[in-house]
Amino acid sequence: MDSLIKLKAELLIHGARVDETLYEQYKKQNPREILKTGNNGLFVRIAKKHEVMICVSHKKNAESPYKLVYDEENNNSYIMNNGVQLVNVEIMEIPTFYNNEIGQKKFHEVFLFEGFSYFHIAYKGCDFFNRKLECKYCTTGKGQKNKSISSQEIGAAAATIDTEHNYHICIGGGTILPQDTNIKFGHRDYFKANMDYFVQAISEIRKYNATIPIWIECVPPYESDIDRLVEAGATSFGFNIEIWNPKRKSTICPGKSEIPREHYLKMLQYAVECVGNNKVGSSLIIHGTEFDEKKELLVAIKELSKIGVHTCLLPYKPFTETKIIGKCDVDLFYEVNEFAYECYQKYNLDPFQNEGCMLCSSCTILLDIFKSKQNQTYITKVA
């Protein structure tokens, strides 16, 4: 196991304590402390090699063996563990337009900084929470005023993104469900409100920027919805299965599990047909005890790879307010990523051709494993 990648894996799982200076840096990156699915933290690069988003604001992070420290005298920051200084960290700089005004909002209330490579629409909540059917590991929208973001604001914010840098945009995170609760999965209008919003948002972005990659992340809609999104200008997709075993998933994601795994696989495959190879992905959450079993994870990774779908392997982290106990097992996390590397080789998948979340290496270790094994430069270059 590469020792730096192992350190990164541990930082992803445990988060870190931070001093005041570095907590301020975190707040600059996420001024409203938007919780997303819970996966919020400080974006840094460790040892000049690995980009990491380190959770610093959740209660459990205070128990982390790791601490990030700013050294004022030498103007650098580093990671400590048990009194031992490990490696230096660089804090990722927010772009100059991040605090621009977009109508009544700031840019960062429309799009959140997600490291070097992309902006994710700021999370505002999820209707599965409103129906008390939320995923138990998720905290999206918690404690936030549920201000919506209009498609015009999305377009106006996208127009200010610096085109030199080749950023990507992600739209998704939180599901919009029909107001009529009698409309269930299988009804032609089940995804309509969500899709209408996405199509309008994409169309607004395309008014100002014809080429920026747009990654769409949502529960998998129907073929005709995917057609609409592609026609509007979507270039890549993530339909996140999260938990492979349907029985386990029904207890952890009671809302999302109303959509069968077969539908996820069918639509993932359809999305690959629509946008081409290496542009579609699905997240799986690694826990090691309650969520999954190793053999199920390996089956999931292989089945997804076979149909040309990349796997975003996320370690479970104990965010404040989540309802799952325990932490991801670091050895299991590393092992399934090694297995994913083998599957990508076998099925001829190239993770560096993907977009949005799947191209960002801040929350996962698969891209680091690729770079390490293939001796590539470690700094993300967005194509």
Ligand code: SF4
């Ligand atoms: S679908 Fe689940 S993971 Fe996604 S935002 Fe809603 S509750 Fe969170």
